[in-house]
Amino acid sequence: MTKTLLLLPGDGIGPEVTAQTVRIIERLNAEAGLDLATETALFGGAAIDATGVPIEEATIARAQAADAVLMGAVGGPQWAATAFDVRPEAGLLKLRGAMNVFANLRPALCFPALADASTLKRELIEGLDIMFVRELVGGVYFGSPRGIEDIGGGKRRGFNTQSYTTDEIVRVARVGFELARARTGRLCSVEKANVMESGLLWREEVTKLGASDYPDVQLSHMYADNCAMQLVRAPKQFDVIVTDNLFGDILSDAAAMLTGSLGMLPSAALGEAGRPGLYEPIHGSAPDIAGQGIANPCASILSFAMALRSSLGRPDLAERVEGAVAATLEAGYRTADLAGGTQRVGTAAMADAVLERL
Missing domain, CATH: 3.40.718.10 (Isopropylmalate Dehydrogenase)
Structure with missing residues (x-):
């Protein structure tokens, strides 16, 4: 039975890292029996620019109806002077409250x-x-x-x-x-x-x-x-x-x-059993590197792995994704935020390396 993941790419590097996670989803749909449909909506500063509010009521309704929600990141200096109740971060708080995701799981691994x-x-x-x-x-x-x-x-x-x-x-x-x-x-x-x-x-x-x-x-x-x-x-x-x-x-x-690095760590926000979870990398929108193709996509990919485990009923695929990320790091691949390694790569190339090991 097809399940639905609502994507809220947000601002800054959010759309960049979310796009790489979509590639992981597409591979698992095609080759691993994952039956997952994705939808996308505006969120954060991007929504303010288009609609005047950081999240529309219709988007909240879609989040509540989905099986899970995967965020990118929100915020940036261009919205810093906006009134508190319509800032990108206000939209995030409103979404969390509306979904009643009271338990935020943040692994430091x-x-x-x-x-x-x-x-x-x-x-x-x-x-x-x-x-x-x-x-x-x-x-x-x-x-x-x-x-x-x-x-x-x-x-x-x-x-x-x-x-x-x-x-x-x-x-x-x-x-x-x-x-x-x-x-x-x-x-x-x-x-x-x-x-x-x-x-x-x-x-x-x-x-x-x-x-x-x-x-x-x-x-x-x-x-x-x-x-x-x-x-x-x-x-x-x-x-x-x-x-x-x-x-x-x-x-x-x-x-x-x-x-x-913050670029490695995912998070899950969960509510009552049977309700959709909200998943997001814990890094911010990093406007200073947005659009340069150097952001680390691993936290977003690993957030999706948490969704596979906790909301989408596929812990087997969660283990595969996590294993692929670990193997990529063992092979020496590093984005700009990570020290060491033997192969310095950008956002898309890091996802390429994870896909190779998936």
Whole structure:
């Protein structure tokens, strides 16, 4: 039965890397029994230029009706002065909220061939395999009230609200516990319970859930600032980390650089069982290199692999795609963002090399 993947290439390098992932899809459709139809819609700055809004309601409806959604990236300096509620990033938050994809899975995996590409010593990152579970539709990015107000005397005040409920915490923590149970049985919950009431509630609710439903999982707690330090000091101490929207955004990007490049890391945003997932490389739109054909397509390709596993029912093909990327790196292929290797290639040539090994 044909399944549907909605493509939202977005801005900057988004269309470039998404186009290479489409080549992977076409190969799997033709030769590996994947029955996947793709549709494309405007998103982010590209949608603002064409329609005046970062995402149209019709596009949200298509995303909700698809089996999965694959994004590129959004944003760029040409939209930096746009009002907050119509910026490209506002469209991304609106899409996440509408799809209710509350659990953002961000793996920080060091491919063996890239053990020397990190800025940290090989012994610190070789074999690194961390899974971040970031709460994605709550917290300070979605809290209300928010805004910028005039406080008189020519001065202003900017404010945002950090807020979490028991239900919001428990549902994402459960995802973290389940993943930890399927891996090494260790879950670290990260917050700032020492200075934030929302963090204290987070710690209390995660502790309660662990004691009642997951006594077999070793649960630890860590303040977010300490976690940032530990990721640089001894990252392999972690297996699964569950945290809120803001800290998850920051910490997972920091961990991404441990692996050599943001251009290698995918992500999956999942909601309730049976609902479509939202998949995207965690790198940005990189407007400084857009159009030059040098962006790394691997994070987009690997995001599609996560979609194959979690939304499209083809974990066998996910393993093939991931294996092809690993083999490409082992063969020495590197885009500009990656150190080492023996063959420096651009965006399309990197995808060529993955296709050869698929």
